[in-house]
Amino acid sequence: MMEKLIVSYAPHIRTHRTTQRLMLDVIIALIPSLIASIVFFGIKSLFLVLTTVASCVLFEFAWQKIFKNDITVCDLSAVVTGILLAFNMPVSAPLWMGVVGGAFAIIIVKMCFGGLGNNFVNPALAARAFLLLSWPVNMTKWTPTVFVSKAAQGGADVITGATPLGVLKETGKISFDYMDMFLGNISGCIGEVSTLAIVIGFIYLLVKKVITWHVPVIYVASVFIFAELMGENGLFYILSGGLMLGAVFMATDYVTSPMSLKGNIIYAFCLGLLTVVIRKFGALPEGVSYSILLMNIVTPLIDNVTKNRYYGKAKKSKEAKQ
Amino acid sequence: MKFKTFKGGIHPNDKKELTNKVPVTKHIPLDEIIIPLRQHIGAPCDPLVNVGDYVYMGQKIGESQSFVSAPVHSSVSGTVSAIKSHPHPGGGEAMCVFIKNDYEDKLDPSIKPFSLELNPKSIKDYVDSLDSADIVHKVKESGITGMGGAAFPLHVKLSPPSDCKIDTVLINGAECEPYLTSDHRAMLERPQLIFAGALLVAKAVNAEKIIIAIESNKPDAIELFEEMAKDYPEITIGVLKTKYPQGSEKQLIQAVTKRQVPSGGLPANVGLLVTNIDTCSAVTRAVVMNMPLIERNVTVSGDAVKSPKNLLVRVGVTFQQLFDACDGFIEEPKKIVMGGPMMGIAQSTTEVPVIKGTSGILAFTKPETYGKEEGTCIKCGKCVDVCPMRLMPNALSIFSRMEKVEKLNDYHVMDCMECGSCTYICPQRRFIVQHIKHGKSVVKNSQQKGNK
Numbered sequence: 079m080m081e082k083l084i085v086s087y088a089p090h091i092r093t094h095r096t097t098q099r100l101m102l103d104v105i106i107a108l109i110p111s112l113i114a115s116i117v118f119f120g121i122k123s124l125f126l127v128l129t130t131v132a133s134c135v136l137f138e139f140a141w142q143k144i145f146k147n148d149i150t151v152c153d154l155s156a157v158v159t160g161i162l163l164a165f166n167m168p169v170s171a172p173l174w175m176g177v178v179g180g181a182f183a184i185i186i187v188k189m190c191f192g193g194l195g196n197n198f199v200n201p202a203l204a205a206r207a208f209l210l211l212s213w214p215v216n217m218t219k220w221t222p223t224v225f226v227s228k229a230a231q232g233g234a235d236v237i238t239g240a241t242p243l244g245v246l247k248e249t250g251k252i253s254f255d256y257m258d259m260f261l262g263n264i265s266g267c268i269g270e271v272s273t274l275a276i277v278i279g280f281i282y283l284l285v286k287k288v289i290t291w292h293v294p295v296i297y298v299a300s301v302f303i304f305a306e307l308m309g310e311n312g313l314f315y316i317l318s319g320g321l322m323l324g325a326v327f328m329a330t331d332y333v334t335s336p337m338s339l340k341g342n343i344i345y346a347f348c349l350g351l352l353t354v355v356i357r358k359f360g361a362l363p364e365g366v367s368y369s370i371l372l373m374n375i376v377t378p379l380i381d382n383v384t385k386n387r388y389y390g391k392a393k394k395s396k397e398a399k400q
Numbered sequence: 401m402k403f404k405t406f407k408g409g410i411h412p413n414d415k416k417e418l419t420n421k422v423p424v425t426k427h428i429p430l431d432e433i434i435i436p437l438r439q440h441i442g443a444p445c446d447p448l449v450n451v452g453d454y455v456y457m458g459q460k461i462g463e464s465q466s467f468v469s470a471p472v473h474s475s476v477s478g479t480v481s482a483i484k485s486h487p488h489p490g491g492g493e494a495m496c497v498f499i500k501n502d503y504e505d506k507l508d509p510s511i512k513p514f515s516l517e518l519n520p521k522s523i524k525d526y527v528d529s530l531d532s533a534d535i536v537h538k539v540k541e542s543g544i545t546g547m548g549g550a551a552f553p554l555h556v557k558l559s560p561p562s563d564c565k566i567d568t569v570l571i572n573g574a575e576c577e578p579y580l581t582s583d584h585r586a587m588l589e590r591p592q593l594i595f596a597g598a599l600l601v602a603k604a605v606n607a608e609k610i611i612i613a614i615e616s617n618k619p620d621a622i623e624l625f626e627e628m629a630k631d632y633p634e635i636t637i638g639v640l641k642t643k644y645p646q647g648s649e650k651q652l653i654q655a656v657t658k659r660q661v662p663s664g665g666l667p668a669n670v671g672l673l674v675t676n677i678d679t680c681s682a683v684t685r686a687v688v689m690n691m692p693l694i695e696r697n698v699t700v701s702g703d704a705v706k707s708p709k710n711l712l713v714r715v716g717v718t719f720q721q722l723f724d725a726c727d728g729f730i731e732e733p734k735k736i737v738m739g740g741p742m743m744g745i746a747q748s749t750t751e752v753p754v755i756k757g758t759s760g761i762l763a764f765t766k767p768e769t770y771g772k773e774e775g776t777c778i779k780c781g782k783c784v785d786v787c788p789m790r791l792m793p794n795a796l797s798i799f800s801r802m803e804k805v806e807k808l809n810d811y812h813v814m815d816c817m818e819c820g821s822c823t824y825i826c827p828q829r830r831f832i833v834q835h836i837k838h839g840k841s842v843v844k845n846s847q848q849k850g851n852k
């Protein structure tokens with residue numbers, strides 16, 4: 079006769095797409111941007127990424143060991159946080175800052191609130207904001223890309239490490255080539271410069287159904303629309319700064335974005351508005367990370383107001399009207 | 401072609417290729433059969449026979465006075481050897497009548513030979529000659545229940561509340577659970593019986609329209625039915641997108657008719673009657689021959705089964721006999737399930753009998769058939785996307801664990817139909833449905849307390 083049969087509740091089949099698998103897909107989607115960062119800023123970008131990743135993973139592991147929690151580093155979410163943190167730093171940032179940033183992201187933002195799922199803001203972005211406040215000089219020391227430097231040595235006249243948004247803020251002028259901005263041949267944080275690489279990652283995420291198109295597309299579209307409405311150049315707003323990276327990889331973070339489709343549409347739309355307002359009227363040239371952090375905080379509220387959507391409701395309210 | 405569907409749902413690997421090309425073979429029942437006195441939703445039956453009695457095949461052996469109930473019949477001829485409690489495939493134990501098979505299959509005298517000619521004209525003439533109440537009565541006497549899994553007594557559905565006028569009968573041929581192909585084979589092998597049964601059901605409730613809904617993954621059945629429907633102006637075929645849980649009553653209704661059953665309501669409230677496709681052939685046999693529901697198609701499949709098959713099985717045969725009829729197991733199974741893998745019930749033994757609602761029995765070896773550790777919710781929203789009832793499963797599971805009755809009501813916990821889509825999709829492998837079931841019982845208990 080048979081050994082003990084397992085008796086458990088239905089369903090008896092599960093998807094293979096566990097968190098680990100999804101995070102692996104996010105990491106794969108980030109690889110084009112990693113390659114772009116190495117191409118434009120040299121091998122130092124890679125070292126920065128490795129530092130933050132190692133820092134995030136080690137701190138998470140250590141925390142869980144010390145407090146005897148289940149070890150969940152295998153879910154790869156710390157790796158994603160690490161990569162995104164580095165992607166939001168300039169290549170000139172010292173490696174120790176990567177370590178500090180990783181510690182902040184994991185310990186303060188993630189683990190202190192109970193680990194993955196319970197943090198209310200995106201750890202990588204919160205860490206970036208923290209670094210920016212603590213070491214503003216280091217975090218805004220922009221280096222020109224490898225190609226711009228080469229061209230300068232060859233005798234070209236301009237050499238500037240300023241980011242397009244920085245220049246816009248200072249001078250009110252747009253002095254960049256759209257093609258350079260699209261490919262990533264501009265100054266900025268290492269992971270944000272290449273729109274092309276990010277779009278490749280985005281397509282991969284869509285094909286693998288890790289995320290849906292709604293948040294990134296609505297976010298970017300609303301930035302374009304609001305920028306144009308406020309008399310700015312919409313295309314420039316899209317291609318500059320961290321918008322693309324933020325829209326595809328950070329605004330879509332599962333934990334800190336709303337859950338329902340309706341909630342996500344509201345969220346993405348507000349993100350667009352906030353980003354344009356901060357960029358245009360704020361003291362800082364960039365507004366993506368603060369917009370996302372702000373909206374992260376509002377997310378539980380959005381979830382709460384969009385919870386009612388159950389089947390059978392439409393019918394009832396119609397009947398009630400009659 | 402644009403397929404009809406609903407919002408939400410999942411796309412599990414359907415594994416139907418294991419059995420959908422295999423014609424149904426007749427299974428010969430062995431020595432002893434076990435007929436549970438409760439095979440349906442509603443009141444259990446009281447036995448009508450005693451130990452030692454001789455019973456005919458098709459003889460009524462259990463009945464209840466309650467309206468929501470269905471009588472049970474012997475599926476072989478032989479002697480009653482025992483009436484005792486036995487493990488039930490629906491969980492727990494139930495009183496069962498054990499019958500020693502004499503291998504004669506002597507039919508009960510009330511059962512007539514099948515006299516109806518299966519062509520559109522004679523079927524229509526026959527249906528027209530009958531009286532609605534007569535059909536309902538025969539359906540009740542034959543113990544017909546829904547055969548898709550829930551096993552709700554059909555005569556109850558055929559007697560809708562007087563303020564509900566049924567205009568359309570919806571025949572459910574979605575068979576959206578992975579692995580199962582028993583309905584698919586029934587559609588291919590006894591289409592005229594199904595059409596006749598659909599007409600009989602419609603006649604019983606005086607509905608003008610019949611829609612037979614089939615999922616797009618059964619192109620051969622769709623083609624056959626569309627061809628046949630040309631002879632029946634009142635019958636249309638609805639092609640559904642292949643998606644789980646497309647065959648769930650409310651989702652089917654939404655997909656095919658765009659109507660939504662109000663929360664807590666019945667299909668009859670929106671003028672519909674929904675029944676499973678093979679139930680129709682049982683209705684035809686019941687009305688034409690007085691043949692009770694004692695036999696059905698069962699898919700025997702799963703990765704542990706050596707030769708997955710569709711079998712025509714007598715009610716009361718044990719699962720073990722069916723696995724044996726499929727050449728046994730390739731490897732010792734770790735889990736046996738009655739029904740589909742999404743909503744089926746795990747069994748603790750293979751000695752349980754087939755009942756009227758047994759659409760399939762599955763045996764699995766893979767460790768993934770049982771849950772791994774559960775993680776914390778990462779709020780990915782995937783469960784929210786797939787929930788066909790448009791609920792917030794993650795919130796429900798959390799509130800269920802905290803037993804917050806007010807919140808649970810606020811989030812409409814009672815509308816969850818336990819389809820399992822949320823648990824299937826959750827990347828953190830949370831046991832969402834399990835928590836929600838607990839939450840529902842907490843809510844029910846508190847309501848009862850409130851009523852007292």
Ligand code: SF4
Binds near residue numbers: 787792796
């Ligand atoms: S089991 Fe309930 S909550 Fe989960 S998807 Fe199905 S209806 Fe929604």
Ligand code: SF4
Binds near residue numbers: 776777
């Ligand atoms: S699918 Fe699982 S992890 Fe995602 S929101 Fe639902 S319960 Fe949470």
